[in-house]
Amino acid sequence: MGVSGVEERYNFHQIEEQARKRWAEGEIYRVPDFSERPKYYCLEMFPYPSGKLHMGHVRNYAIGDVVARFKTMRGYDVLHPMGWDAFGLPAENAAIKHGVPPAEWTWNNIAAMREQLKLLGVSYDWSREVATCHPGYYRWTQWLFLLFYKHGLAYKRKAPVNWCPSCATVLANEQVVAGECERCKTEVQRKELEQWFFKITDYADRLLQDLNKLPGWPDKVKMMQENWIGRSSGGEIEFPIVGREDQITVFTTRPDTLFGVTYMVLAPEHPLVPSLTSPERWPEVEQFIQRARSLSELDRTVGEAEKEGLLLGSYCLNPLTGEEVPIMIANYVLLEYGTGCVMGVPAHDQRDFEFARKYHLPIRVVIQPKGEALDSDTMAEAYPGEGYLVNSGSFNGLKKREAIPAINAYLNEQGLGRAKVAYRLRDWLISRQRYWGAPIPIVYCDHCGAVPVPDEDLPVLLPENVSFKPTGQSPLVEAPEFVHTKCPSCGGAARRETDTMDTFMCSSWYYFRYTSPRNENGPWDLDKVDRWMAVDQYIGGVEHAILHLMYSRFFTKVLFDLKLTKVEEPFTNLLTQGMVLKDGTKMSKSKGNVVSPEEILNRYGADTTRLFVLFAAPPERDLEWSDQGVEGCFRFLTRVWRLVTPLAGTVAKAPTVAPEGLVGVNREMRRLTHLTIKKVTEDVETRFNFNTAISAIMEMVNGMYHYSARVAEPDQEPAVRREAVENLIRLLAPFAPFMADELWGRTGHTGSVHKEAWPEYRPDLLVEDQATVVVQVNGKVRDRIVVSAQASDEAVKQMAMEQSRVQSLLEGKTVVKVVVVPKKLVNIVVK
Template structure:
């Protein structure tokens, strides 16, 4: 018998697939399309087990769909711009491009060793000029449509990476990439107007039936749509109006002070010339050094200062003192808050801390109201209005609308919708990114780079030291001729947020060699939306939200005919070892290369798919890997031991019971594996059912039909093929085939084969099981009763007793009630 030699087999078939271009996309429009996509990796240098898991999941799906008759698009590329390449360039004294492309080559070779069926002809890297030329085209599209704009404002600044971060890239007050505490800095930056799409981004989540509810909830919360009212407070001494947004206009008469974000542009005007001006400015500078997360944390101290200015209450005309406080952010709402301490827990604590007035305007229905009664805590329940003028006695839920309507009628505000979402800051002060295609001319102002001059190339004669933006120091890059007037001009030296690159890459795969436009609409509309998108839940807000935004913009521009990029989303769990996420610092890393070197890729794939459902965390187990290796050896011996029989293609004869039983198990397995892959996405239970089928084949009697045995073995090879592509390719040849197992049609289960000829039922006496019988599956109730009553054991047990009732449940049981 031949031995299973995974390394020899896998090298052989990987070479064959490369030479024959076996994974090239078959553009056959007679077949239904299926676009399977795993999130492309950053080329950091080495694949980890998380990569192996996501690629194995995607490959099973793609191979299954291809064998099921679909034309399948299954591409791969590289999310290749970003800070790690610059950091490596500083450390190694090399250009980021050299480090990046060397890593791409290494990781691509690792992916090929896994046996994944990628169409490498469509490969892309976001750092290639061919790709970022198209990214720059899309930037100009956003600019032309009024969705890209420049403004000065307080931005999140990472002192370590020397770059700006979007709000979404600040995690717990720190840079999402390097972990350095983020500070605020005033800079003129480019933004994308994602807020124009806030409503559609929320509403269209309802279309995404194939997305985990958890991810949709995370996006809803991030967008943060709130219904309420805008209220305008005049500040007579400054000639200004302060607009606030509140979800509680029913409490408007309870406003006793206002709070502004320290960064609010009106603050400097309010404090100018006042005695406390220096103290307030010092407080502003102190607050600006704190992260937004720190300032708004529930347990953080609420600190503030009185500006010395007053606003006028829009409905009562009363003077309302204006404060600034660390817990109000300029980035959220309008940067101004109307404080109602009687009915807001945070405002109540602040008012008590600084001895500010508290005015109650809602009481529980039927409660006696005493305006002089001291409140021990804020009242946040529903009730009726008091001390609220014409609205006294009105239920507060009704007042939410009525007061909003009244504000609108008086020209003082009105009902509106507000969002937590802020426009996307896309400027980055770093080298290794797509240059923003904008020129600044003293005479013409902002001038887009003409499309025929794209790409704006990254210069290579720069020094990357991590201390500043290398592009800003390159005179050859900065100094240009204005394309509009021909005069002297300066090039934009910021590059784009790398999330822009990944917000449209799934479209580029459909037309990856196009050197004129990002993609032809006809090709994108054929393949998109992606049918199965696979990746980590850590991208639920950033990448997925931005991709949805991009798709909607492109839809509005007439470039695509769909509004959502990903029809179905599978977020895989992490790979753990010893209960913790694998990491070098913990010393618990197991690399894919180690597993492939010891057991082969098929074993690694099989284990990582079998050990846990794909959406759950997976605990690494060396014994589990050994078990998967033993199973593949067992399948190998089964096939090799019956190779001549299977190759002879004997006719299946289901005349004996063992053959019928194996046939029934085979079709149950086909049904289970098919549904587990395509519907439930439970690859672990699919593999388990194949294991049960193999056990059944091993137990098949020697004297039973040989045709059924051969058919079951051959079908097992096909069922296992998406999970373990190399060994099944080899076994398919061993049993006499000359074509590829991956070109075979997926087996279709026969429902009639699942019907049992005989079933085992139980016979109960007064509800207790006393006997078991095997009877024809179609036995009627009456016949079941007669068979039970004529059973010798049952006759003995009921002898001398009165049978009061007999209950028969076809296919399951007979219960004899005796007295």
């Protein structure tokens, strides 16, 4: 690395513009559908086209791009596509506010964001771009809806649903966070509405079980899905109703406490309630039901809501004892879980305990813990733990663990119950009362009922010239030419479904579509999906841990069952990247701490911007924005520029193969080059620790500067220099693709560095001939010695003991033990 002459400034504007042009003209990021090379599918969560890239996007796409570029250099065909999650409320709200039609607003935003992504230099195959709001895309979203419908996985029913008054639409359970709309934080209300659902509960167990097949997912995300699915195993038990032929079926996880039941309690909305209420109690009961209905989910479930209940005046029989048990309703029982009723076992369930104390219901102990005597009169709280059955007839003496299967088996024999699993997960509500979404392709006919739109009539197009004002009904209701149609079955007058689909439907299958983005004969080409799926690496924010990621898993399992894919899980490896923070908190307009990518790109260029977000923290951790940190990355790139550009000409002419048996600084320089290749390769490939990979490259650059400072130019081995420079450029390529490509050209290469092979290191060149060994006495570092790499443990030990520092510490003591770790340390233990 020689003395530079006239320095040329690092003009990133020019470099990046020229590279963008070259890349576009050469179509270097286009990936073939099929080839001999192994495939790798690298995917980042596609964005909502808000019109502006934010730092979170920059981070997400920079991470994905490193993976994609690295894998390409490693010899894979990398599918790395981009698209737009383009339906949704903001477009409609913008339309209402500014009078621009949602379609126009959305397409303009897409154009703007596409340009920003191109500025960032992400290696997308733009020929595969998809937008969920394009009729050529949502045609297949509708097709998939009908596929689900035909297989009994889509159904319409009246149910209590979550209603967001601000968004003027219903929400899925997953979109309600702590009783609030996850989008706008408005408290959700409960409404009884007839809505479309997807039967995700049919897949609850597989969604749970198959989490085990995802070792490449973060435990955190798997845990969140596990919590959300909320599997509990127990049994269903029949309690005959006194004076009637029918019975109440109850779900419980504790069949072992069946002898401790002292009351039965139903959800207020339970269908049996009216017939179980005695006439004189009805007015009071009806009032109670009304009150429970009107309360929001939030009021009813969050916090220390007081438990309230009422006797209905009827009784059922404990199936094991024949004992009469009063039937009640209570606000703490949820209609949608289990069977909508609870057997009250106050001695062993805290909620039942509180309820029983309040209403003076009897408490009966049926589980006795070892070495303790529970007394129903004096106990201060329920005992839910382990113990032996008492007051339980022939089951007395069994352990809780043994009693559960024993009682289940007995009930099963008698036809009084059966083992059963319950889930917290509810079916996915997919109807939305808004305009900017894929219309649900169903027609209602007075004669034929709900009729699916025939496949050949898809897409059901969204009408234009519609008023978007949210009224609580879909704006499509106000579009007569849309609503009025013919029944596909009988040809008579009929009307269309006016609700649109949850946008999470559109995003549940887009990764399939990328494999065949323009296919018109089906949602995708099976051969292409088979080649590319599953996604090898998926990257995005953890906020989708449940919503998008669980829906996508559900879709994939349905598609697998219907033979439309051979994979059962869509995403083999998942990386959830951390947030970008400023001043310790999430960037937001209201806090005024937003850093605009546009501005940073303009001031420092894409390479610096990318480098900073990759260097400042490992990908899965939150990243604190630092203007000075960006400055530092810019400085580093400038340093690379000043190092390489003056050498470009001589590097191009130098021999490509370095001589063997080098000594001194030339040998050390080679060693550093190969050490860095090893470190960067391992950090990127096995750990995704881009921050440490970049610091290794920085150390290499520092080493190259030292090399040139310490070695007169004639003594530098040209081949060593060439090897260092070329590998530096290759290693830098995934992180700073523009500068790397520019320098690659300048050092005499004709093609793009992004078509180059990733460098390999030579293990034999990593070997050092000397090692610094730490000398400890009783575990404390007291000295260091330099030893030959070949020195025996015994020799190293001898040498360590001879050090004067060590000698003085050994004086008057006895050496108990000496531990030698080759090439690392000697620990002398003395007494």
